[in-house]
Amino acid sequence: MKNMSLLLMVVLLAASTLAPVSFAAEQRDFTDLPKTHWAYSAIMNMTSQGILSGYPDGTFRPNRTISRAEFTAVVVRIMGLSGGGAVPFADVESHWGRSGIAAAVGAGLIVPAEYGKTFEPNQPITRLEMAKMLARGLAAKEKAYAEYLESFHDLYNGDLPFVDYRDFEQNDVPYLAMAFGSGLMDGYPDVSFGQDRD
Secondary structure, X not given: OOOOEHHHHHHHHHOOOOOOOOOXXXXXXXXXXXXXXXXXXXXXXXXXXXXOOOOOOOOOOOOOEOEHHHHHHHHHHHHOOOOOOOOOOOOOOOOOOHHHHHXXXXXXXXXXXXXXXXXXXXXXXXXXXXXXXXXXXXXXXXXXXXXXXXXXXXXXXXXXXXXOHHHOOHHHHHHHHHHHHOOOOOOOOOOOOOOOOO
């Protein structure tokens, strides 16, 4: 598995249980996404639902690494979260992703204590950050997932089937287990999870 691109994340989220996916007739073309592309239908589906809009220049940029703000926006839209409110990050106040980040903080998908005073919204999001947001999203949507997440607190890093398990902080294990166990995230061919990769 390569670095998590926006395209790959869209396909994963389209297949997730965070929201029902239905195909709509209206589609928008992107100048850098041919209709023969393997993920074209999933991308067009998410675009027609208003979950994705691409970039103002008419591109989708499917191979670009996804930022914290972009990933947050996609998850917030899929979950149907709205609202704003205060944002505890000094570098988000005038950022385009402010409302989505505020909604994610309000829903508990982003825990401010994990970031400190700044969110650095344009930084590539790591696989660990994705796992946490996805696991929290599943737990917020379904009681069964919330129970699974709670039960995963009894796991140890060595319980996960990855060769880099020694790199996992004990507090992160439940989120990694949930993201992997739900099928939303997988490891790399070398059997590592690569939690710090983007």
